[in-house]
Amino acid sequence: MxxxxxxxxxxxxxxxxxxxxxxxxxxxxxxxxxxxxxxxxxxxxxxxxxxxxxxxxxxxxxxxxxxxxxxxxxxxxxxxxxxxxxxxxxxxxxxxxxxxxxxxxxxxxxxxxxxxxxxxxxxxxxxxxxxxxxxxxxxxxxxxxxxxxxxxxxxxxxxxxxxxxxxxxxxxxxxxxxxxxxxxxxxxxxxxxxxxxSSKKLIDKMADEFYPEEYKGIEYKTIILSIGRLVEQKGFDLAVKAAKNLKEKGVHFKWFIIGVGGLKENLKAYILQNNLQNYFELLGERPNPYPYIKYCNLFLQTSRFEGKSIVVDEAKILNKPIISTNYPTVKDNIQDGQSGIICEISPEAIANAIIALNQDESKQRHIISHLKKYCNGNxxxxxxxxxxxxxxxxxxxxxx
Known part of the structure; x- marks a missing residue:
């Protein structure tokens, strides 16, 4: 019954x-x-x-x-x-x-x-x-x-x-x-x-549906992606400051954020004030975010706190090198040095972790190999x- x-x-x-x-x-x-x-x-x-x-x-x-x-x-x-x-x-x-x-x-x-x-x-x-x-x-x-x-x-x-x-x-x-x-x-x-x-079969299928228009023509740059609501919890105020740090150090990158929320206008104002328009872009909502994950170079999780992040698990399923801030429950998602990199919760630490992982192709290959072996959905x-x-x-x- x-x-x-x-x-x-x-x-x-x-x-x-x-x-x-x-x-x-x-x-x-x-x-x-x-x-x-x-x-x-x-x-x-x-x-x-x-x-x-x-x-x-x-x-x-x-x-x-x-x-x-x-x-x-x-x-x-x-x-x-x-x-x-x-x-x-x-x-x-x-x-x-x-x-x-x-x-x-x-x-x-x-x-x-x-x-x-x-x-x-x-x-x-x-x-x-x-x-x-x-x-x-x-x-x-x-x-x-x-x-x-x-x-x-x-x-x-x-x-x-x-x-x-x-x-x-x-x-x-x-x-x-x-x-x-x-x-x-x-x-x-x-x-x-x-x-x-998190269904690997569904995520893989949706990730193959298209190549993001926003990525076309910037493949020579490091494409960074974050996904989440534009609220204090998600730490995108730290992300945009880390982007400023990366720009000042001469890093060639473009950082995209998928999500909506109350901090949108504050983030847009910071982007304009610091001339980050070519480096940091708010995309709003996307019904299918998986092609954006599949074709990015680095996935960034900049949260101050989480439960167990679904989007990090999805990035793992798509075998992306991940950098995450060290929020209290991060170790439920990331094994530092194996399934991703954990850094401190500050713009400087985030920027330094991006530079270090972006320059270390061996570490990227190691993380991708680990994810392919162990992260297959649940x-x-x-x-x-x-x-x-x-x-x-x-x-x-x-x-x-």
């Missing part, structure tokens, strides 16, 4: 968790599960990639407004939102994170979901975690945390109330599990790791998701 599953997600805009969810929905066997997908804010890069057979359901209007869909508001909603915003400013005197405080303000207005499920999943560390616990009737409930929890600056006692009511809190690497256990020692048995799915990880979703009510997971 099929299991009825609800999966909730704030949006399907560009991002690793969003991409991972599409891969999971594609991989889950349709003869085992009937899946309802609630995307609170519809649209985005991956929204049209939801596979056939998945039933996309509407989120309650009040939930959509709470997560930012202001144009749906009516006059009474505007009044509530104004009061909420005033109190939100006052909340900054407290320890609550914005999403936590917003849920506290709106949760009584957001209605329960009337349908019952065997399994309810919140696939993102967002208000959907709170929604699944408080508003959904399901036999089992699983919450996801896609980052190093300690770096999220959330108010842990608030989240503890929700984590304690979940059957498990799933994160994406062993180091991320450790971060959760250290933050919530009383809940340590709740936390498990299941990796995001499609079998879907079995862990199936095992989790098929647990009986009294069955306790000791390991996944």
């Amino acid at each position: 099929k299991r009825n599953i609800l999966i909730t997600m704030p949006s399907l805009h560009s991002g690793g968790a969003e991409k991972s969810l599409i891969s999971l929905l594609t991989a889950l066997p349709k003869d085992m599960f009937d899946i309802d997908l609630m995307v609170v804010n519809k649209g985005g890069l991956f929204y049209n990639m939801v596979p056939d057979g998945i039933n996309v359901i509407e989120a309650p209007r009040s939930f959509r407004i709470a997560l930012g869909r202001l144009y749906e508001m009516k006059s009474i909603d505007w009044g509530l939102k104004c009061i909420s915003n005033v109190l939100l400013r006052l909340s900054r005197l407290s320890n609550l994170k914005t999403l936590q405080f917003t849920w506290m303000m709106w949760h009584k207005i957001i209605p329960d979901l009337h349908k019952s499920y065997d399994v309810a999943v919140s696939f993102m560390d967002s208000m959907t975690n709170y929604y699944v616990i408080e508003k959904v009737n399901a036999k089992r409930k699983y919450l996801w945390v896609h980052n190093d929890y300690k770096k999220l600056n959330a108010y842990a006692p608030f989240d503890a109330k929700f984590f304690s009511k979940a059957d498990n809190v799933v994160t994406i690497s062993n180091l991320c599990v450790q971060s959760l256990k250290e933050t919530f020692p009383d809940l340590k048995d709740k936390f498990i790791a299941i990796e995001n799915i 499609e079998d990880e879907v079995e862990k998701y199936i095992k989790l979703f098929c647990r009986t009510h009294n069955q306790k997971v000791l390991s996944i």
Whole structure:
């Protein structure tokens, strides 16, 4: 008999968790599960990639407004939102994170979901975690945390109330599990790791679809690529400063960034102020980033923190020499000197690592050889998701 599953997600805009969810929905066997997908804010890069057979359901209007869909508001909603915003400013005197405080303000207005499920999943560390616990009737409930929890600056006692009511809190690497256990020692048995799915067969196929127009005519330069949201976490402010350093040292390169986000205008201003237009380019979103990865010379990960980076795993599958900053969970992705190079989190260290690896063809060949041998995707990880979703009510997971 099929299991009825609800999966909730704030949006399907560009991002690793969003991409991972599409891969999971594609991989889950349709003869085992009937899946309802609630995307609170519809649209985005991956929204049209939801596979056939998945039933996309509407989120309650009040939930959509709470997560930012202001144009749906009516006059009474505007009044509530104004009061909420005033109190939100006052909340900054407290320890609550914005999403936590917003849920506290709106949760009584957001209605329960009337349908019952065997399994309810919140696939993102967002208000959907709170929604699944408080508003959904399901036999089992699983919450996801896609980052190093300690770096999220959330108010842990608030989240503890929700984590304690979940059957498990799933994160994406062993180091991320450790971060959760250290933050919530009383809940340590709740936390498990299941990796995001990266399909080598699909990535290789998509990587062969075209040669990037932006790369044509600059093959004599070192083509550097980074992918991620234009937010402080991803460290592209460090990247653009490293580009300035490289330019001043006479390095011939072009650095491309795929992604969108709130720091776009700041980055564009720095590029113009430092005459980096021929060295550093913001490409925006790309539905298929894999040809950009396949045909670049170096892949750069400049993050300040991550969970377990999906895009780094994808660059490994495409056998690209990788340089990554030394964020706390980087060793879940990179074995320094083998599958890539790890450098300190500063513009100078990033620039020096680029120069050193770009000049060391022997090291590049060694990394590429290692990746070809050991990095071939993890499609079998879907079995862990199936095992989790098929647990009986009294069955306790000791390991996944």
